[in-house]
Amino acid sequence: MTEASVFEGKKAVYFTLGCKLNFAETSTIGRLLKEMGVRTVRAGERADICVVNTCSVTEVADHKCRQAIHKLVRQHPGAFVVVTGCYAQLKPEQVSAIDGVDLVLGAEQKGDILRYLEERLPLLPAERKLADAEHEAYTVPTKDIHTFVPSCSCGDRTRYFLKVQDGCDYYCTYCTIPYARGRSRNGSIASLVRQAEQAASEGGREIVLTGVNIGDFGKTTGESFLDLVKALDRVEGIARYRISSIEPNLLTEEVLAYCAESRAFMPHFHIPLQSGSDEVLKLMRRRYTTNFFAEKISRVKELMPDAFVGVDVIVGTRGETEECFEEAFEFIRSLDVSQLHVFSYSERPGTMALKIEHSVSPEEKHRRSQRLLELSDAKWEAFYRRYIGTEAEVLLERSRTEGVMHGFTANYIRVELPVEGNLDNQIVRVRLGDFNADRSALRATLL
Structure with missing residues (x-):
């Protein structure tokens, strides 16, 4: 069983590129680490663990992945850097050669991230490099x-x-x-x-x-x-x-x-x-x-x-x-x-x-x-x-703007709503108005 002492008190930062599936998987990794005592870094803090979940749908995606890894290595010197996702599976040697990367996990291995971290996290940076020289990445062929x-x-x-x-x-x-x-x-x-x-x-x-x-x-x-x-x-x-x-x-x-x-x-x-x-x-x-x-x-x-x-x-x-x-x-x-x-x-x-x-x-x-x-x-x-002037039900979400909430109708129309109090995660009935100032949503009023 993984011991919480390996992770207790550690701080982590997560970076995800690509599809909704990647974001879901990163969130699950974050939840697993949180259960082991790892908290997400706050603004200005340095992380002990960096997790990068990559995409490789285009060459641009590969480039963005490399940029993200370099940036995290600079921002969190000495952190243990884990790279997983499609780019890691397709080009493990290329990813593991990036300076600062400690662990590369392919599609078959990413579900065991806690075990890999437990084995490698206690090592000092110099010891990690020695281990990397022996086995730079953990992947299997696609058929496996x-x-x-x-x-x-x-x-x-x-x-x-x-x-x-x-x-x-x-x-x-x-x-x-x-x-x-x-x-x-x-x-x-x-x-x-x-x-x-x-x-x-x-x-x-x-x-x-x-x-x-x-x-x-x-x-x-x-x-x-x-x-x-x-x-x-x-x-x-x-x-x-x-x-x-x-x-x-x-x-x-x-x-x-x-x-x-x-x-x-x-x-x-x-x-x-x-x-x-x-x-x-x-x-x-x-x-x-x-x-x-x-x-x-x-x-x-x-x-x-x-x-x-x-x-x-x-x-x-x-x-x-x-x-x-x-x-x-x-x-x-x-x-x-x-x-x-x-x-x-x-x-x-x-x-x-x-x-x-x-x-x-x-x-x-x-x-x-x-x-x-x-x-x-x-x-x-x-x-x-087509829906301006109609009524709809909207599931409201948190907003960074005080006094304003956003949400979506059943048929995915983004809505902006002035509200008092916290209606986060509530379904409310509204009347849809015209476009908001930046034309990203329809204004709405509570019914």
Whole structure:
């Protein structure tokens, strides 16, 4: 058993890059360390432990990870620096070579972070360097990543993030995630329900379901995503669930129909499109066509007319000619969606996309990205304007501005509300007004 004396009185700082799943996992690591007597540093303090949870979805992400590590090493001299996450799994030797890094943990090892810290934390810096020379990083090949590390955590936010699935079996040509996180795997419905019940007992009102490919839930337990949704909907105390992201081919008619009539699943979906060109979708090895995607969006809106639908789009992939982009742009413009999340394609070593001819210049990627971002802004504003003057229920969150609270409606409209007293984590009924000063939210008044 890990002894608290190794950790007692220590201070830690946490830095996370990337997706909501990473943030959930970092929060769980923080909770584990807190239970062992480690507290989070306050402003101006030096940490004894630095935990960096990395992303590697693009070359820019790799660069940001290196920058973050260097900055933490400078800010917290002598601290024990642990690096985990996708960048650590994909490039462990590169990460372990960064000056100041003491421990690199891959996808299979990060769930055992307490054990690794217990073994290494008592060592003096010079002794750590000696150990590093013998074994610089702890990772396993992708095929040997099997462990599902549970995570349900709140961190400093009102909503909880429940990890229901990890890994991916899809191997899209542009993506490194299957290599960084391994094959699709998941926790059991019973274990996830227990975590949701624990969140409710702690006062949680909203849970976001996170994972790499959550619609693929059930590969390791013989269950289904629909079964999971139904079971979670029965957990008392949780008023809202949101599905963080789900592949269009896995957002089944049964799941949609259930969510439309459910007690707590919100009319809010995040559905990756990646390209509005069938030719590019085929090069990407995506598992649907533009016709299929358009029909899926139409079905969402038919069952849930008020649903907020966010869509991921990648621009400038290999094979995306000017004609393909224009076709994609017009298709995306035709969709009844609320917001676009636009990413510029980044070439990743080891991916099949590198075999595709025709590359797009950085300048052209930027131009295409700006056009889609402008389209996104227009769709987002049109969606918000549709609800000005209507009534809605909002889950309020802490705000840094005194006398003002923020929150989201069921269909993910961000609201700004003047309040007296503390209504944090409360669901209130409001009337939605016009945009606030910085146009990031709609003003609202309590009813």
